[in-house]
Amino acid sequence: MPAKLSVNLNAIAMLRNRRDLPWPNVANLGRIALAAGASGLTVHPRPDQRHIRFSDLPVLRALIDDEFPQAEFNIEGYPSEDFLALCEATEPEQVTLVPDDPSQATSDHGWDLGRHQDFLKGIVARLSGKGMRVSLFVDGDGRPEPMALARATGAQRVELYTGPYGGCHDDPGQAVRQVELLGRTADAAKAEGLEVNAGHDLTVENLPLLVKRIPYLAEVSIGHGLTADALEYGMAETVRRFCRACGQAI
Template identity: 80%
Template sequence: MPAKLSVNLNAVAMLRNRRDLPWPSVEALGRIALKSGASGLTVHPRPDQRHIRFSDLPVVRNLIDDEFPKAEFNIEGYPTEEFLELCAGAAPEQVTLVPDDPAQATSDHGWDFRKHQAFLTDAVARLKTMGCRVSLFADGDGDTQAVEIAKAVGADRIELYTGPYGGCFDAPERAGPFLEALGRTADAALAIGLAVNAGHDLTVENLPDLVKRIPQLAEVSIGHGLIADALEYGMAETVRRFRRACGQAI
């Protein structure tokens, strides 16, 4: 089955937040994405609310529940007490835990699973009591022991950090080693029963090779590149383009 597409709405919210105005609408663009075949919506509510605001969470939850009940809500974030309480209120189908410092502009590395094993075990257990599937952001560097720890802490999935692979956009001949390392990490995860997601700097151009190397990829979560393309092609056509890049029949 081709990888599902979850549309990350943070860049929409960031543009909205530049002015004290209600547009562009996170809800309206999320609706267009889901109407166009996206399987879900992703948000990353940071503590300073510079992108998605906490008040956006019930709006996205209600959009999915009322109009697209087969879609999934994925919330990303660092598992502070405040974040876990937000998840309890929003009841996402999936929570993706990332090791971001609050001041980071964007996620740029996976968890150090050895260092944070106990911390993650506690956070994952709490999320499981809420009925959430849990995915952990992981460096796609081929470290099979790290993947085993991710399984041991109770995660259902890992999300491969694809930043180094996506960073080869201007020199695609350099992408091969990064792609193979991602593939080895995915192979190790799948072999022990973890499903595999991926995200960061994925584009229509680099997605096909990723899904070819990892044919069992469950989901890609894409924000910046997708929203950038939507400025040129419109949200509906952009979602269709990314779905085709995932190998989905349109």
């Protein structure tokens, strides 16, 4: 089954936040994305609300519930008490836990699962107990050992950090090597009974090689590259292009 596409709305929200104005309309662009074939929406509400605002969450939750009940809402972030309270109030289908420092511009590394396993266990149990699927942001460096630690937290999925792969956009040979490392990590996760997501700097151009190496990829979450393409092609056509790059017949 082809990987599903979750559209990350952070870059759109950041553009909106440049002015004290309600456009671009985050919810309406999410609506266009879902109508064009996206399977879900992703947001990463940071403490400073520099892109997605806390007030966006109930609006996007209502959009999915009222108009696209088959779609999923994915909220990602560092599991502070405030973040967990947002998740419990919004009830997303999936929560992706990332080890971000609040000052980071974007997610740029996965969890140190040996160090944070006990910390994550309680959080995973708390969220899972309320019916939310939990995914852990992990490095796709080819090592199999961390996937056993991920499984031991009780998480249902991992999300491969694909930033190093995205950074190889001008080096095809290195891209092939990075995809193989991601594939080895994914294979180890699958062997542990975990489903596999991926995200960060994925594009229409680099998705096909990734999904060929990881044909069981469950979901890709894409924001920056998709938003950049939407400026050129429009949101609806961009979503269709990304869905096709995932192997979907759309």
